[in-house]
Amino acid sequence: MAKIKNIRTIPAIISVILISVVTLSSCEDFLNPQQELYVTEDRLYSDWYEYRSVAMGMYGLAQNLAEQIVILGELRGDLLEITPNAEPELVEIHNFNISRTNRYASPTNFFKLIQASNNLIRLLEREQPQVLDPNVPVSNYDRLYGEALCMRAWAYFNAVQIYGKVPYIHESLVTMEEIEAFANSPVSYVDSVYIEFGLDGYYNDTIYNRPVELERNLYDTDMIINKFTKELETKIKAVGVNHYIDNQDESWGVTVWNTYAMHTLLGQMYLTKGDLLNARRNFERVIYHTSHDETRYQLDFTFGLHNWRNIFMGVDNREHILTIPFNKATFQQNEFQSLFNSWGPHTYQLKPTKNAIDFWETVWRTQIIARRTPPSRSEMSRIGQPTDFHRGFGHSYVYMRGSTPLDEQDYMNMINLRVLGDDVGSRNIMEGVDTVVFKYNIGKNVFDQDADFIIYRAADVHLFMAELMIYLRYTDQTTGSPTTDYRFALGxxxxxxxxxxRTSMNRSQLGVRGRVGIGLTLTWNGRITNRWDDDQIELDDIIYITDPYTNKIIGFKNFTGNLLAKQRYFVDQVLNERARELAFEGKRFYDLMRVANRRNDPSYLAGIVSSKYPAGQREEIYNLLLDPNNWYINYFE
Structure with missing residues (x-):
């Protein structure tokens, strides 16, 4: 006897963004204004485009999660802090004292997305059963089914990173009222309109209602990862409806769940779990793809040097893997500009921390070390040039004096005075200046409020690969001993x-640091002119420690014979690079969680996060975060 919720007489209530798939001309028109769409089953099953319209609702619901994911992922990390303008809910998050009524802590938007995904998955499985048969040729229904499965897995994975444990939502619960009642029930929930069908299926006259008790199970991170990695690996035949056929706009392919986005999600889940081999397998499906476009997801000069900012100017499938677009023209807006900007009508509630600014301003290029024995005699023979100029000032952040931005010349004067040790002169330039997140303002007018939400992009995957490759070991063919090859991770x-x-590859790679001119000296067209400076991250036995503002050598670490220390040092550098590359994109706190969990060392996260607080609060936050339970918003326990 098949069991399914009776929705023939109860309309499938799905909050969607209704679109006309055939007539849209670009990804900016991907979604229309949000509305409630009541789709009867007779209407839904009559036309492929009705299915597609319902699927678009999932992306509208994902839009609603953008601010929540960014704020919870960054404000609880070390790169973002509150301003005096911050509303009480942001103050709560900043202080790790989050109430159940805090709208940024509410799981409701996750439940809505899971509900919409569940409904579409269930309807496709029932009305288009070929999606369950791997031997049937792939159709658009299979691709749509893959999108829904990926969206659901992504929603659960993000939710469990925030809440620590989340209730598994049974597919028979089709309304938000039912889901919220179930999620808030102590142990179990009675679904009073459950339907059991006779042998003749849906239209049999013998159907009857009977209550069914649904057990409320809370899934932790490992349980969520185990369930949804298996589901994505075994149930999906294809992912992502190809809209390029209709509108000749390839950017559409990365504004819906697609094969590369699925493999990135799988890789991220496996990496979080510590399954490095499966993480690598999935990330390599992105980097070493067989697409006709060999520049896609390769860190070449496409977004090199000053072109890095173009990543945020629009949707581009050479860097973007999955992006949720916004468009003011169709009333799809968010609060990023308002929260971050200090000019115009904006509220300026969040700003970069000093820690964040230092990540960019204390990185050095083109320095050369004169190495001597003993290492204490080594010195900088060429100091080099400070600041990550292509990702930092003017790109990820700006300095503002009132409503006037600090210009580039004053900025470089400040940096150079600091290098010379003239702190007084440097401070004079910065008098009355404050920091502002600028990444969501690139290419935007003051009233736009429609910066895109990038979920995954190429540099994200390359940095994931660097992080995991440092730990992978293989058997040396000569000695037969296990060994680690640092070259891939460093590359x-x-x-x-x-x-x-990889001799099979013929692609121009610059690396994450190299494409912005750190570790490589590039000409304006991306040509490499010098590889011999000491601004690359190295894994030598002797690692020199330098003053962050003058770049003079002030000490060294001796890692001779200490593989674990080298690995941890390298991962620290990877996370520093993720901060420079991916700041304010909602990833920082979860990066710190992942590494702290791998090391079984809560003090790693506690020390980094607490460092942004003033002295009187720093110890309090540090002690609070020594307990990993306090990393989560314990909403369901």
């Missing part, structure tokens, strides 16, 4: 040299 991070280690 992803520094200069793209991992590409040279």
């Amino acid at each position: 992803y991070l520094n200069d793209g040299a991992f590409d040279q280690l």
Whole structure:
């Protein structure tokens, strides 16, 4: 006897963004204004485009999660802090004292997305059963089914990172009222309109209602990862409806769940769990793809140097893997500009921390170390040039004096005075200046409020690969002993040299740091002119410690014979690079969680996060975060 919720007489209530798939001309028109759409089953099953319209609702619901994911992922980390203008809910998050009524802590938007995904998955499985048969040729229904499965897995994975444990929502619960009642029930919930069908199926006259008790199970991170990695690996035949056929706009392919986005999600879940081999397998499906476009997801000069800012100017499938677009023209807006900007009508409630600014301003290029024995005699023979100029000032952040931005010349004067040790002169330039997140303002007018929400992009995956490759070991063919090959990890991070280690590849790779001119000296057209400076991250036995503002050598670490120390040092550098590359994109706190959990060392996260607080509060936050339970919003326990 098949069991399914009776929705023939109860309309499938799905909050969607209704679109006309055939007539849209670009990804900016991907979604129309949000509305409630009541789709009867007779209407839904009559036309493929009705299915597609319902699926678009999932992306509208994902839009509603953008601010929540960014705020919870950044404000609880070390890169973002509150301003005096911050509303009480942001103050709660900043202080790790979050109430159940805090709208940024509410799981409701996750439940809505899971509900919409469940409904579409269930309807496709019932009305288009070929999606369950791997031997049937792939159709658009299979691709749509893959989108819904990925969206649901992504919603659960993000939710469990926030809440620590989340209730598994039974597919028979089709309204938000039912889901919220179930989620808030102590142990179990009675679904009073459950339907049991006779042998003749849906239209049999013998159907009857009977109450069914649904057990409320809370899934932790490992349970969510185990369930949904298995589901995505075994149930999906294809992902992502191809809209390019209709509108000749390839950017559409990365504004819906697609094969590359699915593999990135799988890789991220496996990496979080510590399954490095499966994480690598999925990330390599992105980097070493067989697409006709060999520049896609390769860190070449496409977004090199000053072009890095173009990543945020629009949707581009050479860097973007999955992006949720917004468009003011169709009333799809968010609060990023309002929260971050200090000019115009904006509220300026959040700003970069000093820690965040230092990540960019204390990175150095083109320095050369004169190495001597003993290492204490080594010195900088060439100091080099400070600041990550292509990702930092003017791109990820700006300095503002009132409503006037600090210009580039004053900025460089401040940096150079600091290098010379003239702190007084440097402070004079910065008198009355404050920091502002600028990444969501690139290419935007003051009233736009429609910056896109990038979920995954190429640099994200390359940095994931660097992080995991440092731990992977293989058997040396000569000695038969287990060993670690640092070259791949260093190549992803520094200069793209991992590409040279794969003779089958013929792509121009610059690495995450290299494409913005750190670790490589590039000409305006991306040509490499010098590889011999000491601004690459290295894994030598001797690692020199330098003053962050003058770049003078002030000490060294001796890692001789200490593989674990080298690995941890390298991962620290990867996370520093993720801060420079991905700041304010909602990833920082979960990066710190992942590494702290891998090391079984809560003090790692506690020390980094608490460092942004003033002295009187720093110890309090540090002690609070020594307990991993306090990393989560314990909403369901």
